[in-house]
Amino acid sequence: NAGVMQNPRHLVRRRGQEARLRCxxxxxxxxxxxYRQLPEEGLKFMVYLQKENIIDESxxxxxxxxxEFPKEGPSILRIQQVVRGDSAAYFCASxxxxxxxxxxxxxGPGTRLTVL
Amino acid sequence: xQSVTQLDSQVPVFEEAPVELRCNYSSSVSVYLFWYVQYPNxxxxxxxxxxxxxxxxxxxxxxxAEFNKSQTSFHLRKPSVHISDTAEYFCAVGAxxxxxxxxxxxxxNP
Numbered sequence: 001n002a003g004v005m006q007n008p009r010h011l012v013r014r015r016g017q018e019a020r021l022r023c024x025x026x027x028x029x030x031x032x033x034x035y036r037q038l039p040e041e042g043l044k045f046m047v048y049l050q051k052e053n054i055i056d057e058s059x060x061x062x063x064x065x066x067x068e069f070p071k072e073g074p075s076i077l078r079i080q081q082v083v084r085g086d087s088a089a090y091f092c093a094s095x096x097x098x099x100x101x102x103x104x105x106x107x108g109p110g111t112r113l114t115v116l
Numbered sequence: 117x118q119s120v121t122q123l124d125s126q127v128p129v130f131e132e133a134p135v136e137l138r139c140n141y142s143s144s145v146s147v148y149l150f151w152y153v154q155y156p157n158x159x160x161x162x163x164x165x166x167x168x169x170x171x172x173x174x175x176x177x178x179x180x181a182e183f184n185k186s187q188t189s190f191h192l193r194k195p196s197v198h199i200s201d202t203a204e205y206f207c208a209v210g211a212x213x214x215x216x217x218x219x220x221x222x223x224x225n226p
Contacts, residue, residue: 004159033212042120042206042216043160056213091159095212105214107152107159 002027004094004108005074012114019079019086021111025094031055032075033105034067037089049075082115089113118143118209122217129197130225137192137220139181139207149190150208151181154219160206166190177201199224 005024013019025032031050035043048056049069060067064082069075079086089112093105123138141149148167152160164175171183181192190207202224207217 031212033214035214035216042122042218043208043214045213045215048212058213093160104162104165107161109157109159 004029004092004106006090006092006108006111008111009109010112010114012116013082014116015083016081019082019113019115021077021079021090021092021113023075023077023092023094023108025075025092026096026106029094029096029106031095032069033093033095034075034077035091035093037091037110039088043091046077079113082113084115087113087115118145118215120207120209120215120217122205122207122220124220125218126221126223128223128225131199132196134195135193135197135201135222137205137207137222139190139192139217140188141190141207141209142188143209146211147183147185147209148211149181149183150214151175151179151190151192152206152208152216153177154204154206156203163192163205197222197224199226 033048034046037043045059047060047067064080066078089110091110092108095105119142121140129135150165151163154160163179164173166173166183174180179194204219206219208214
């Protein structure tokens with residue numbers, strides 16, 4: 001059973017470009033979480049999605065950031081008009097059972113975004 | 117609101133020595149606590165979790181942690197560390213939305 005997959009692993013963008021980060025959850029998992037890790041910091045929650053629904057986006061910046069998890073295909077975290085401060089590692093996690101505290105989140109290897 | 121404080125940003129220890137990584141939390145709701153390990157350039161791997169029941173939790177790689185409600189702590193311990201334990205360790209609280217501490221970098225010296 002493959003783990004959570006993220007691609008690309010490394011992404012370089014110039015200021016003003018768009019960044020698209022993809023996350024394929026583990027087989028059988030229907031819930032996806034995105035976290036951001038700035039240099040020398042812990043992970044910060046961004047958004048929690050299930051198929052075709054955003055459950056909690058309280059950690060998402062108000063502008064330029066969006067996330068989706070379509071019925072088919074991976075979850076996408078999209079950052080428009082990137083700025084240097086967006087440089088970070090973006091981690092995706094997935095879980096199998098909705099709404100239970102017993103949920104374990106399985107993390108992907110992350111996408112390291114560098115904005116020049 | 118929930119928060120996590122990891123009191124040490126770096127902990128150097130000698131190989132085969134014991135280690136304790138400290139974690140304090142605050143939470144106004146039911147407490148679910150986790151320790152994750154992050155090896156260089158990798159994602160996070162769950163070491164152990166406390167959901168309810170026994171306050172002493174055993175995890176993978178010989179790690180254990182004790183939930184102390186009165187001191188709002190969830191310190192991670194290992195009686196004898198190995199070079200391969202060199203990594204960043206994160207304490208987290210929450211259910212669906214995890215709140216992480218800043219991390220503790222554990223370095224093992226031969």
